[in-house]
Amino acid sequence: MTNHLFYQSRLPRPDLQKAEGIYMWDTAGKRYIDGSSGAMVSNIGHSNPNVLAAMREQMDKSTFGYRLHFQTEPSEALAARISGLTPEGLDRVFFVSGGSEAVESALKMARQYALTQGEAQRYKVISRYPSYHGATLGALAITGYAPMSAPFDPMMKSMPKIPAPRAYLDGMDADDPATGLHYANMLEEKILEEGPSTVLAFIVEPVGGASTGALVPPAGYMQRIREICDQYGVLLIHDEVMTGGGRTGRFFGAEHWDVAPDLIALSKGFGAGYVPLGAMIARNDMVEAVLDAGGFIHGYTYAGNPLACAAGLAVLEEIERQDLVGNAAAMGDALTDRLQALMQRYPVIGDVRGKGLLLAFELMADRNTKAPLPVDLNAHSRLVDIAYENGLIIYSRRTRGGLSGDHFLVCPPMSVNEPQLDEIAEILERSMQQFMA
Numbered sequence: 001m002t003n004h005l006f007y008q009s010r011l012p013r014p015d016l017q018k019a020e021g022i023y024m025w026d027t028a029g030k031r032y033i034d035g036s037s038g039a040m041v042s043n044i045g046h047s048n049p050n051v052l053a054a055m056r057e058q059m060d061k062s063t064f065g066y067r068l069h070f071q072t073e074p075s076e077a078l079a080a081r082i083s084g085l086t087p088e089g090l091d092r093v094f095f096v097s098g099g100s101e102a103v104e105s106a107l108k109m110a111r112q113y114a115l116t117q118g119e120a121q122r123y124k125v126i127s128r129y130p131s132y133h134g135a136t137l138g139a140l141a142i143t144g145y146a147p148m149s150a151p152f153d154p155m156m157k158s159m160p161k162i163p164a165p166r167a168y169l170d171g172m173d174a175d176d177p178a179t180g181l182h183y184a185n186m187l188e189e190k191i192l193e194e195g196p197s198t199v200l201a202f203i204v205e206p207v208g209g210a211s212t213g214a215l216v217p218p219a220g221y222m223q224r225i226r227e228i229c230d231q232y233g234v235l236l237i238h239d240e241v242m243t244g245g246g247r248t249g250r251f252f253g254a255e256h257w258d259v260a261p262d263l264i265a266l267s268k269g270f271g272a273g274y275v276p277l278g279a280m281i282a283r284n285d286m287v288e289a290v291l292d293a294g295g296f297i298h299g300y301t302y303a304g305n306p307l308a309c310a311a312g313l314a315v316l317e318e319i320e321r322q323d324l325v326g327n328a329a330a331m332g333d334a335l336t337d338r339l340q341a342l343m344q345r346y347p348v349i350g351d352v353r354g355k356g357l358l359l360a361f362e363l364m365a366d367r368n369t370k371a372p373l374p375v376d377l378n379a380h381s382r383l384v385d386i387a388y389e390n391g392l393i394i395y396s397r398r399t400r401g402g403l404s405g406d407h408f409l410v411c412p413p414m415s416v417n418e419p420q421l422d423e424i425a426e427i428l429e430r431s432m433q434q435f436m437a
């Protein structure tokens with residue numbers, strides 16, 4: 001039979017039958033724990049009855065109204081609600097349908113704002129290596145992950161990168177403010193090298209996602225980055241596609257450092273797996289300047305459709321009603337304890353890191369030297385496959401620049417409870433035993 005559907009690879013996967021809370025079932029009846037919330041998306045758990053009811057209610061009214069023809073009640077209500085959660089002065093919301101679109105929108109808003117300020121020479125967007133900011137060519141140009149971007153290099157203008165602050169690999173103390181300064185100052189050096197008047201923006205994930213495996217910035221890093229951006233007139237973009245929506249134990253990841261960016265990209269946990277939804281959030285004065293100058297030259301057909309926004313609104317209501325942000329913080333601590341206990345028993349686990357329920361562990365050949373496992377061991381896919389067989393889905397991306405090193409994100413829905421964490425820990429233990437055998 002011809003298989004008409006295709007994605008990245010020929011990897012066979014079972015058909016999904018149903019999903020509820022943190023659990024998913026395939027059509028053969030096998031149960032899985034969604035230990036990575038898909039790709040850190042299904043933050044409030046699957047099949048939440050209140051979200052489904054809100055979607056049904058909206059479906060009976062309208063599912064689509066083109067944004068140039070109509071505003072809709074859900075899109076206005078959602079924009080108002082989200083702006084109540086952002087730092088002051090940052091409350092203009094532009095809806096999109098995913099993370100790459102949110103990042104693209106931030107890049108284009110930054111550039112168009114610079115044009116209104118008479119700064120046409122500013123176009124470079126500095127990012128970090130490794131990083132992931134999306135699949136579209138613009139987002140890929142600022143993505144620091146060669147295996148994904150290299151084939152397309154001739155088709156886009158690859159942007160300057162600085163190293164992500166992986167203090168644990170460099171033998172530095174992440175709690176020492178000198179470490180934060182050391183890494184943040186690399187941005188200043190890069191700006192000076194590129195020529196400050198050519199640099200438009202810097203983009204950073206407050207807590208690293210798939211590419212760095214839940215990398216928490218060292219003390220003082222985020223604050224110093226803000227200072228440097230201010231000093232050189234560089235716009236600061238926070239990519240909160242993975243961190244936003246409460247996953248780190250605060251609604252926005254950057255709240256941990258009390259730093260306000262100029263632009264925010266939000267998605268994943270915003271639609272929480274119910275609808276494709278994202279947002280670019282911008283400083284009021286930037287939006288006013290761009291609209292005054294003739295309008296924002298950008299837009300997506302499905303942006304802000306009422307069904308997606310009604311679902312997004314219901315997701316935010318559930319996050320608040322169940323205090324899922326607080327639960328992410330508490331369950332994150334409880335899961336960290338379990339991962340650290342696992343690390344005690346398996347020396348091959350060289351690091352456990354993250355914030356809230358954005359958590360990861362990394363396998364290493366040597367915990368002291370931080371030497372990675374040999375690439376041909378294929379540890380990242382082997383362990384994921386073993387856990388999958390055992391009914392636990394975890395998320396892996398080979399790190400250290402795509403060359404070697406194996407980390408695994410363990411990020412169950414924010415609605416997870418302690419007995420469920422015990423189930424996750426038990427399957428991880430069993431999977432590690434089988435992996436080492």
Ligand code: PMP
Pocket residue numbers: 039098099100101103132133134135205209210239240241242267268
């Ligand atoms: N930014 C970050 C930090 C992400 O983690 C992702 C998705 N993994 C994206 C952007 C792109 O989002 P999407 O896949 O929804 O386009």
